[in-house]
Each structure stands twice: as C-alpha cells, then as structure tokens.
Amino acid sequence: MTLVVALSTFLLLLRSPLAAAHSVHRNAFMRKSDAVNEKLLEALNEADTTADWRYSLPAARLDRLHASTMYGRGDVYEFGVYEGGSMKTLRDIFPHDHLWGFDSFVGLPETSGDVQQQGFAKGQFGKHASSFSIQGLSESLGRTGKVDFIQGFYNVSLTPSLREAKQMRPAQYIDIDCDLYVSSAQALDWIFSNGIAVPGTLIGYDDWWVNPCSKGGEQLQPLETGEGKAHAEIAHKYGVRFRCVMGPCMWHEVVASGDWGPIFIVEDVGVASSDNGFNMTEKQINAWRDAHPNCLRIRRSKEHAVHTKAEQLTSSNRAVPLASIYRCC
Numbered sequence: 001m002t003l004v005v006a007l008s009t010f011l012l013l014l015r016s017p018l019a020a021a022h023s024v025h026r027n028a029f030m031r032k033s034d035a036v037n038e039k040l041l042e043a044l045n046e047a048d049t050t051a052d053w054r055y056s057l058p059a060a061r062l063d064r065l066h067a068s069t070m071y072g073r074g075d076v077y078e079f080g081v082y083e084g085g086s087m088k089t090l091r092d093i094f095p096h097d098h099l100w101g102f103d104s105f106v107g108l109p110e111t112s113g114d115v116q117q118q119g120f121a122k123g124q125f126g127k128h129a130s131s132f133s134i135q136g137l138s139e140s141l142g143r144t145g146k147v148d149f150i151q152g153f154y155n156v157s158l159t160p161s162l163r164e165a166k167q168m169r170p171a172q173y174i175d176i177d178c179d180l181y182v183s184s185a186q187a188l189d190w191i192f193s194n195g196i197a198v199p200g201t202l203i204g205y206d207d208w209w210v211n212p213c214s215k216g217g218e219q220l221q222p223l224e225t226g227e228g229k230a231h232a233e234i235a236h237k238y239g240v241r242f243r244c245v246m247g248p249c250m251w252h253e254v255v256a257s258g259d260w261g262p263i264f265i266v267e268d269v270g271v272a273s274s275d276n277g278f279n280m281t282e283k284q285i286n287a288w289r290d291a292h293p294n295c296l297r298i299r300r301s302k303e304h305a306v307h308t309k310a311e312q313l314t315s316s317n318r319a320v321p322l323a324s325i326y327r328c329c
C-alpha cells in the first residue's frame, strides 16, 4: 500500500499541464514512457473520440483502488472480432497474453429480446475486405503472444465443455463488442457459468451507448437495451458485484468529452446483493447523451435508429455500411 501511494505521488509529479486539466483519478498512475498511455493522453488532450477507448485499460488497472485486478495474470477475451481492428489494439495493450476471439465471421444474427437497431441488422459485418482471412489475422496477432479464434454463432460455439477443451484461463480482461443484447447475453452467460470472469476481471463494453444514442432511443437507458441490458441481467443472475472503473458508467466532467466504452471490474461473484455498477442518474445520462460527440454523431447518422416493433424495419434499413462511425460501434 505504501509503495502504491509513493508511486502515485511520484507519477503525479510527472503530469503534463494539459493532463492536469483532466481528473487526478485518471492520470495519477500514468508513465510518460509508456506508449499505450501516451496514446490515451493524446486522445484525452485532444478530446479525440475516434481513438479507441480501450487505451484506458492500462490506467484502469493501475488505479490503486483496483490494485487487486487480474491484470497481467489471465487471458484476454474478445466477443465480436470482425476484421480484428480492436483485437490489434488489445494485442498492443496485452503484448504477451493469450487472446481469444469469438465471432461467427459471417456477421450478426437476428436481434431478439430487444429493440430493433437498423445499424445492427442481421448479416451486418458479414462482408470482409478481400485481403482478410482468419489465418492472416492469427499470424499478425500471434507474433508476441498466442491467439485463438472460436468461430461460429455463440448459441452453438459457446458450449459447456469449450473452456476445458481449450484450456482457457480466467480472464484479466473481457471485451464485449458484439452489438446485440442477444449476443452479449449469450457471451456473458457462458463467461459466468464457466468461471472465466472472476473477482479482479475487467469487462469493457463497446456498444453500451449505441441504442440510447440512436434516433428513437431517447427514452432508453443503457441498462434497458443492448449490451447494458445483458450486463444488468447477468449481474442479477450470477450475483455479481460490478464496480465502474472508467468511462461512462459514472459521471465526471471529462467523461462528457472523452471515453466511450465503460469499463467495470468484477468485485465478487455469487453474492446475495448483486450490483451492476452503473452509477449515472437519469439526469446525468441525459446530460452525457447531449454532450458526447459520438452520441451526437450517432443521433445524426442515417444508419442508427431503433424501432420497438419489428414490423417497423423496412428492407431499406438492412445492412448499411457504418464507416463514418465505425470506431465507436
């Protein structure tokens, strides 16, 4: 503990004036020599919301409140690979760890149990660049640590015997970027029923805010739809106590201009009083929605609108390119 406090004091002295404008909580443990943290600082200083929010992870794990994380001790899991863009970020952040990527590689399944989001229609992300291959992605990601892909739709691929068969270790980090409620629910259920998430595991969500930021989603709270809905249900089902570590699962000023993906830590599993860890009031949710550049961009985009009734989806809403807002969702 003394060492952590001494380290934090030393690192505080290294802060740049620009970084000082941001929260102490966020920056206290940054090392200027760390290339990953440099990218995060750059992103925050320029409020560059196209930068990958995953670069917050190294800071999240060094926060002294979370010193007991699994960080550095387990495998890294990503649900929603597509062409591997964010897996490359994860390899950057976790150069030597075992990465596991889960994807159908033929795009999204049908939405069920949630609103219809026209940007996440069945088959979206099914087409890949002609230069893409799983083998090629494996080779590029496998240079410093191991990487494996589990191909198939989650309702088929996530079997009870998979973990043991592949000798998967508990997770230091789990990345949920599979867009839909149904996919996130299947992924999280497998994760918690197989002991992949344990106390100390960090979990980040890429699409937490997409539906609440979409046209027609103004009445939706993050815990009522998409990845957030699956998160809340899993907290309840497995008695998970989550805590918000970083990003828009809590309110503070910098969040309004910066990070996009909320990151939680699993504090406990199997407890009587579960906690989904999302700590924003309705007022804060609305204020964040009105302030965050990605949120505003989604609201203005043609691609994203939610429909509460399936029949409202017309054929013209299907599988549209998301290039303009791809970095955020």
Ligand SMILES: C[S@@+](CC[C@H](N)C(=O)[O-])C[C@H]1O[C@@H](n2cnc3c(N)ncnc32)[C@H](O)[C@@H]1O
Residues within 6 Å of the ligand: 079, 080, 081, 082, 083, 084, 085, 086, 087, 102, 103, 104, 105, 106, 107, 108, 109, 124, 125, 126, 152, 153, 154, 155, 177, 178, 179, 180, 182, 183, 186, 329
């Ligand atoms: C937004 S893309 C992932 C983008 C990627 N993480 C990145 O940033 O480069 C979502 C991916 O999730 C996959 N996916 C969603 N639901 C799935 C399911 N139920 N089973 C398998 N794959 C699924 C889709 O095939 C798609 O490739």
